[in-house]
Amino acid sequence: MSTRDLGLKPSSSGKVRDLFDLGDRLLIVATDRISAYDVILDDPIPGKGVLLTQMSREWFRLLADVVDNHLLSTDLAELPAPFCDHDALAGRSMLVRKAQRVDAECIVRGYIAGSGWRDYQRNGSICGIRLPAGMRESQKIDPPIFTPSTKAESGHDENIDRAALVELVGVGVADQVERASLEVYTRAADFARQRGIVLADTKFEFGFIEGRLTLIDEVLSPDSSRFWPAESYEVGRSQHAFDKQFVRDWLDESGWDHTPPPPKLPAAVVERTQQRYVEALRRLFPQALETLPAGVAR
Ligand SMILES: Nc1ncnc2c1ncn2[C@@H]1O[C@H](COP(=O)(O)OP(=O)(O)OP(=O)(O)O)[C@@H](O)[C@H]1O
Ligand SMILES: [Mg+2]
Known part of the structure; x- marks a missing residue:
C-alpha cells in the first residue's frame, strides 16, 4: 500500500x-x-x-x-x-x-539498550546523565531517564545533553517536555508490563497548539519504541525486539551487509512478523482487534 x-x-x-x-x-x-x-x-x-x-x-x-x-x-x-x-x-x-513542533526527539529510557548502552560503555553516562558503575546490558534504569536527541534532517539523530536541549528549545520548553515525557513513559511502561511487554525505551515528539503542550506524531508503537517480550527478558544480554526478531534473525543469517538493496524476505518470515504485530496489539489492547478493517489478518 x-x-x-x-x-x-x-x-x-x-x-x-x-x-x-x-x-x-x-x-x-x-x-x-x-x-x-x-x-x-x-x-x-x-x-x-x-x-x-x-x-x-x-x-x-x-x-x-x-x-x-x-x-x-x-x-x-x-x-x-x-x-x-x-x-x-x-x-x-x-x-x-x-502543531508548532518542538525540534527535539524526546526519548525516555527505562532499560539500557541500543545507543544508550553504547554511550554508557564508552562514557559511563547517557546524554550527560551519569549512571551507576557496573550496569549490565538491558538492565533496568530506575528511575527512567530523559535522553533527548536532535531531529536530524538527514543522517542519524544525535544524543544531546540537557544544556544542548536548552540551547535548542529554551529552558521552559525543555522542562515541560522532560516532565511530560517521563510521566507518559512511566504510565505506559507500567501498563505494558502488566500485559507482558517490557517497554525498554521510547521516543516522543511534542508540539504546541494554541500555546498548550501537545503530544504529536505516533506514540508507543514498536516503530518508535523498543518492545521486548516480558517472558524472555533477561539482564546481561541484548533482547529480541518484539516485532522485528524474525526479520533481523533472517537478515543476519543471510549475510546481508545492511546496504541497499536488501534481500527479498521469504513468505514465512513476512507472515511470522505480521503475527508479531497482531500479538503486540492483542497483548496491549485486545479490544482493538475487534474493530480492524476487513482484510487485516488477526
Ligand atoms: N501534529 C503535528 N504537527 C506538526 N508536525 C507533526 C505532527 N505530527 C507529526 N508531525 C511530524 O510529521 C513528520 C512525520 O514524518 P515521518 O516520521 O513519517 O518521517 P520522518 O520523521 O521524516 O522520517 P522517519 O521515517 O525517519 O521517522 C515528522 O517530522 C513529525 O515531526
Ligand atoms: Mg519520524
Whole structure:
C-alpha cells in the first residue's frame, strides 16, 4: 500500500509513513513498509500500518489525562475528500491538528539498550546523565531517564545533553517536555508490563497548539519504541525486539551487509512478523482487534 498507487500525492514521505499537509491539519498515513538496520525492505508486512495506527490511537486515548494530544480522528468517514473515498486508507490514517513542533526527539529510557548502552560503555553516562558503575546490558534504569536527541534532517539523530536541549528549545520548553515525557513513559511502561511487554525505551515528539503542550506524531508503537517480550527478558544480554526478531534473525543469517538493496524476505518470515504485530496489539489492547478493517489478518 502506497498512497501514490491510489493517485494521491503526499507532501512528504518518511520511511514508513506518508504525510498530507491540509493547512491547519495533517493526514498521517501509515503504510505497511518495514525498515531494518535503517533500510526500508522491499517486502511490506500486510496490515502493519493498520495495526500500529490502532495501537497509537489506543495509547492516545489511554494517556489523554496525562497530556493533550493532536489526534482528531482515525475514522475513514471523517477524513476530508478525496481521502474518505479510499477504502485502502481505512484504519491506517490519522487526521491530526498541526502543531508548532518542538525540534527535539524526546526519548525516555527505562532499560539500557541500543545507543544508550553504547554511550554508557564508552562514557559511563547517557546524554550527560551519569549512571551507576557496573550496569549490565538491558538492565533496568530506575528511575527512567530523559535522553533527548536532535531531529536530524538527514543522517542519524544525535544524543544531546540537557544544556544542548536548552540551547535548542529554551529552558521552559525543555522542562515541560522532560516532565511530560517521563510521566507518559512511566504510565505506559507500567501498563505494558502488566500485559507482558517490557517497554525498554521510547521516543516522543511534542508540539504546541494554541500555546498548550501537545503530544504529536505516533506514540508507543514498536516503530518508535523498543518492545521486548516480558517472558524472555533477561539482564546481561541484548533482547529480541518484539516485532522485528524474525526479520533481523533472517537478515543476519543471510549475510546481508545492511546496504541497499536488501534481500527479498521469504513468505514465512513476512507472515511470522505480521503475527508479531497482531500479538503486540492483542497483548496491549485486545479490544482493538475487534474493530480492524476487513482484510487485516488477526
Ligand atoms: N501534529 C503535528 N504537527 C506538526 N508536525 C507533526 C505532527 N505530527 C507529526 N508531525 C511530524 O510529521 C513528520 C512525520 O514524518 P515521518 O516520521 O513519517 O518521517 P520522518 O520523521 O521524516 O522520517 P522517519 O521515517 O525517519 O521517522 C515528522 O517530522 C513529525 O515531526
Ligand atoms: Mg519520524
